[in-house]
Amino acid sequence: MNIIDKIPLATQPKINKAHLVERLGKVLPNSSLLHKREELKPFECDGMTAYRKVPLVTALPETEEQVIDILKICSAEGVPVVFRGAGTGLSGGAIPCETGVLLGLSKLNKILEIDQNARFARVQPGVRNIAISEATSKHGLYYAPDPSSQIACSIGGNVAENSGGVHCLKYGLTVHNILKVRFITIDGEVLELGSDGLDSAGYDLMALITGSEGLLGVITEITVKLVPSPQIAKIALVAFDSVQNAGDAVNNIISAGIVPAGLEMMDKKATAAVEEFVKAGYPLDAEAILLCESDGTVEEVENEMLSIKEIVKKAGATEIRVAQNDAERTKFWMGRKSAFPAVGRVLPDYLCMDGTIPRKKLAFVLQKISDFSNEFNLQCANVFHAGDGNLHPLIMFDASDDDQLHRAEKFGAAILELCVEVGGSITGEHGVGIEKINQMCVQFGTEELKMFHAIKKAFDHNGLLNPGKAIPTLQRCAEFGAMHVHRGQEKFPDIPRF
Amino acid sequence: MDLNLKKIKDTISNAQKNKQALRIVGGDTKNFFGNKAELPLLSTSKFEGIVDYEPSELVITAKAGTKIVQVEELLRQNNQILAFEPPIFGFDSTLGGCIASGFSGPRRAYAGSARDFVLGIKMLNNVGEELQFGGQVMKNVAGYDVSRLMTGSFGTLGLILEVSLKVLPRPEHELTLTYELDEKDAINKINVWAGKALPLSGSCFIGSTLSVRLSGNTSAVNAAKQIMGGEINEDTTFWHKLRNQELEFFNKNSDLWRISLKSTTVPLELGPTLIEWNGALRWLYPNCTSDIIFEKAKKAGGHAMIFRSKIGNLTGQQQVAGDLLKLHEKLKHAMDPDNLFNPFRIHRSY
Numbered sequence: 001m002n003i004i005d006k007i008p009l010a011t012q013p014k015i016n017k018a019h020l021v022e023r024l025g026k027v028l029p030n031s032s033l034l035h036k037r038e039e040l041k042p043f044e045c046d047g048m049t050a051y052r053k054v055p056l057v058t059a060l061p062e063t064e065e066q067v068i069d070i071l072k073i074c075s076a077e078g079v080p081v082v083f084r085g086a087g088t089g090l091s092g093g094a095i096p097c098e099t100g101v102l103l104g105l106s107k108l109n110k111i112l113e114i115d116q117n118a119r120f121a122r123v124q125p126g127v128r129n130i131a132i133s134e135a136t137s138k139h140g141l142y143y144a145p146d147p148s149s150q151i152a153c154s155i156g157g158n159v160a161e162n163s164g165g166v167h168c169l170k171y172g173l174t175v176h177n178i179l180k181v182r183f184i185t186i187d188g189e190v191l192e193l194g195s196d197g198l199d200s201a202g203y204d205l206m207a208l209i210t211g212s213e214g215l216l217g218v219i220t221e222i223t224v225k226l227v228p229s230p231q232i233a234k235i236a237l238v239a240f241d242s243v244q245n246a247g248d249a250v251n252n253i254i255s256a257g258i259v260p261a262g263l264e265m266m267d268k269k270a271t272a273a274v275e276e277f278v279k280a281g282y283p284l285d286a287e288a289i290l291l292c293e294s295d296g297t298v299e300e301v302e303n304e305m306l307s308i309k310e311i312v313k314k315a316g317a318t319e320i321r322v323a324q325n326d327a328e329r330t331k332f333w334m335g336r337k338s339a340f341p342a343v344g345r346v347l348p349d350y351l352c353m354d355g356t357i358p359r360k361k362l363a364f365v366l367q368k369i370s371d372f373s374n375e376f377n378l379q380c381a382n383v384f385h386a387g388d389g390n391l392h393p394l395i396m397f398d399a400s401d402d403d404q405l406h407r408a409e410k411f412g413a414a415i416l417e418l419c420v421e422v423g424g425s426i427t428g429e430h431g432v433g434i435e436k437i438n439q440m441c442v443q444f445g446t447e448e449l450k451m452f453h454a455i456k457k458a459f460d461h462n463g464l465l466n467p468g469k470a471i472p473t474l475q476r477c478a479e480f481g482a483m484h485v486h487r488g489q490e491k492f493p494d495i496p497r498f
Numbered sequence: 499m500d501l502n503l504k505k506i507k508d509t510i511s512n513a514q515k516n517k518q519a520l521r522i523v524g525g526d527t528k529n530f531f532g533n534k535a536e537l538p539l540l541s542t543s544k545f546e547g548i549v550d551y552e553p554s555e556l557v558i559t560a561k562a563g564t565k566i567v568q569v570e571e572l573l574r575q576n577n578q579i580l581a582f583e584p585p586i587f588g589f590d591s592t593l594g595g596c597i598a599s600g601f602s603g604p605r606r607a608y609a610g611s612a613r614d615f616v617l618g619i620k621m622l623n624n625v626g627e628e629l630q631f632g633g634q635v636m637k638n639v640a641g642y643d644v645s646r647l648m649t650g651s652f653g654t655l656g657l658i659l660e661v662s663l664k665v666l667p668r669p670e671h672e673l674t675l676t677y678e679l680d681e682k683d684a685i686n687k688i689n690v691w692a693g694k695a696l697p698l699s700g701s702c703f704i705g706s707t708l709s710v711r712l713s714g715n716t717s718a719v720n721a722a723k724q725i726m727g728g729e730i731n732e733d734t735t736f737w738h739k740l741r742n743q744e745l746e747f748f749n750k751n752s753d754l755w756r757i758s759l760k761s762t763t764v765p766l767e768l769g770p771t772l773i774e775w776n777g778a779l780r781w782l783y784p785n786c787t788s789d790i791i792f793e794k795a796k797k798a799g800g801h802a803m804i805f806r807s808k809i810g811n812l813t814g815q816q817q818v819a820g821d822l823l824k825l826h827e828k829l830k831h832a833m834d835p836d837n838l839f840n841p842f843r844i845h846r847s848y
């Protein structure tokens with residue numbers, strides 16, 4: 001039995017499929033309404049491939065009006081709805097509901113406006129992240145957040161997850177880089193959140209819906225901020241013979257008042273997998289490597305690189321290689337950005353953890369992860385947004401072996417709970433989805449969860465949007481809490497146990 | 499338990515029992531803003547102190563009543579700053595008030611706003627229970643982003659007890675350049691520059707002078723100066739005065755309007771104007787009716803409000819209507835069901 005079996009993804013009574021298809025057929029062209037088993041199969045999972053569910057129907061609307069119509073029908077019929085962008089999410093957020101509609105945004109894929117002077121682009125949610133920068137580069141502008149999945153993932157999915165990337169230490173996450181969002185509730189109400197200025201009237205609902213994982217409504221249009229392409233960017237590949245030294249180098253760089261454009265770390269296992277896959281030229285004997293990028297004006301970068309080299313040398317770097325040209329720079333990044341698929345080639349499945357920790361705890365946490373790896377007898381490679389304390393341990397296993405899957409889940413849970421214990425969070429950028437639903441009970445107490453449910457209710461009174469994901473019910477936590485103790489007390493003492 | 503905290507909690511639970519609304523105050527330096535209801539006060543000013551600060555983690559955590567000047571002084575000693583440059587309208591201004599108002603200063607268009615730097619909060623709900631959202635780490639997407647929702651909500655959703663903020667290194671060098679030109683050209687010029695890789699950190703147009711601040715490492719700032727030309731302004735207090743609205747411009751004896759809109763919007767021509775944030779923020783002493791201001795702001799993709807009134811008009815009222823207003827009311831009800839906290843301070847219906 002795995003996580004998904006324990007989650008009531010379908011909380012609704014049985015839905016009459018034929019009736020639903022007939023109603024949706026009145027507002028959608030045939031090509032946008034899939035309901036045969038073989039058509040539905042491709043939508044059964046997202047980037048967390050170990051878990052699958054086939055939706056009742058898949059709707060692929062071509063216009064915002066169709067989105068509104070679909071939601072109104074689902075609301076009236078009491079049908080659950082799960083939104084899907086490109087399906088690259090790593091926490092199971094887009095896994096369908098078997099008794100509901102999967103609403104895919106992939107056909108809403110147009111760039112509607114680029115305003116070079118005011119430096120923004122207005123786009124539909126299905127536009128791929130990288131397509132925005134491609135379309136705006138001729139103006140010397142780009143969209144800064146760059147998840148490693150950027151060639152595939154959608155900007156709507158990025159907003160729904162508050163995605164980050166390797167440059168977000170300096171440039172921020174999705175939430176820092178959007179100006180305005182068109183947002184539709186389950187009742188079909190269209191809301192404009194944010195503005196063309198830098199703030200808007202009322203509560204900061206744009207921040208609230210960013211990272212809300214499709215639980216509050218659907219994003220149908222996004223105005224993203226564009227930033228000027230730096231005059232120049234330089235990257236150094238630095239090798240260390242211990243993780244501790246690499247961690248110290250990271251802290252010393254930040255303490256020196258430098259905020260590099262990117263500061264990434266990979267351990268030996270990750271480096272080996274990547275080298276095998278893309279031949280990025282990484283040293284194979286290093287215990288840890290750092291990728292440190294500086295961008296800005298020519299003078300700025302020159303100075304910053306000098307300081308960085310000095311600091312890493314002092315921290316015990318065994319090799320410093322500065323990319324000599326753009327091609328080499330791209331190659332260095334290519335290695336890092338291919339880390340997940342590279343690891344995916346070693347064994348058929350991986351669970352990608354996403355905990356965040358205070359940076360100073362890095363060496364301690366990595367040691368613990370290595371202990372867990374022995375305990376659960378599974379391999380684990382570590383890639384790490386080191387600058388902002390976001391770890392991605394990749395637990396490798398074969399999901400066709402139930403025991404391995406079970407051990408992988410337990411290994412993952414142990415890592416996340418460790419992150420909370422050292423003062424961090426269970427997820428920095430991949431979201432909770434179904435994957436980390438139990439660990440939400442470790443990070444939050446009853447009162448916080450009640451507040452989350454109250455907020456959800458204000459948007460989605462009947463709980464039709466992405467049911468069972470992201471925010472656990474109090475009952476679920478009570479059940480889970482029987483095994484766990486939080487902040488020294490038993491959690492959810494007043495909820496009956498099952 | 500901290501006695502001051504206990505007092506705050508007791509006040510809330512008593513108020514809840516008696517269904518008595520409260521007005522939350524920190525240093526009460528923003529009492530010019532919003533609806534000043536005659537309500538019993540709930541003061542956070544004694545609940546103060548730095549909880550945690552590790553410069554290498556770029557995070558500071560402090561209690562709501564901590565004075566902003568104290569926070570900034572500690573950061574200064576460690577060569578760091580609050581990059582959103584919160585306006586300080588009085589020595590007593592507190593961290594809680596700063597985040598509850600969400601106001602940001604001149605660096606906002608370049609470094610980010612108050613909410614961009616909020617990493618986590620502790621808050622009290624309508625029965626005085628402590629809740630904690632976000633944390634002290636740079637990235638955290640577990641649960642809804644209640645910390646940022648609380649930022650700028652003017653205490654209408656709960657009481658902010660403690661805040662964790664991301665801080666940034668103090669720029670090595672700063673320089674102010676000035677240019678004489680008209681409003682239209684100033685808006686064009688600054689927007690063109692904002693689209694180039696230049697180390698901008700502030701812009702201000704008043705009368706016929708555009709001031710631009712550069713921040714960064716010394717060589718980068720000097721190189722940018724070569725490209726941008728202009729005169730150097732030696733008055734290092736200029737940005738400080740702008741931030742805290744101490745410039746001569748802010749002394750007029752009428753309503754001061756704040757208009758937030760698309761940065762490239764052409765001059766509004768509605769009265770004396772001060773422009774910040776590459777054109778995205780306009781301070782106005784209007785010579786027209788409010789209808790015209792609201793309409794122009796809306797057309798420019800933004801919103802407007804009276805920020806200060808020396809003639810007794812209601813300030814700080816947010817233009818929220820329709821389905822969006824309904825959602826605001828539902829959210830207020832979800833988080834503060836008894837309408838205890840700062841009711842109607844920034845909107846007549848929540």
Ligand SMILES: Cc1cc2nc3c(=O)[nH]c(=O)nc-3n(C[C@H](O)[C@H](O)[C@H](O)COP(=O)(O)OP(=O)(O)OC[C@H]3O[C@@H](n4cnc5c(N)ncnc54)[C@H](O)[C@@H]3O)c2cc1C
Pocket residue numbers: 046047082083084085086087088089090092093094105125146147148149152153154155156157158159160161162163164165166213214215217218219220340341429430466
């Ligand atoms: C190889 C690889 C590398 C990755 N690297 C990174 C990385 O560096 N940083 C990072 O942050 N993430 C990364 N991810 C995770 C993933 O790419 C991001 O979470 C991404 O934002 C998901 O976008 P998507 O379009 O695929 O969304 P989906 O997976 O389709 O959906 C994700 C969630 O958003 C909801 N959703 C989607 N679209 C909408 C919408 N329009 N309105 C409302 N809700 C919506 C869904 O219901 C679901 O809950 C990586 C994934 C892979 C496979």
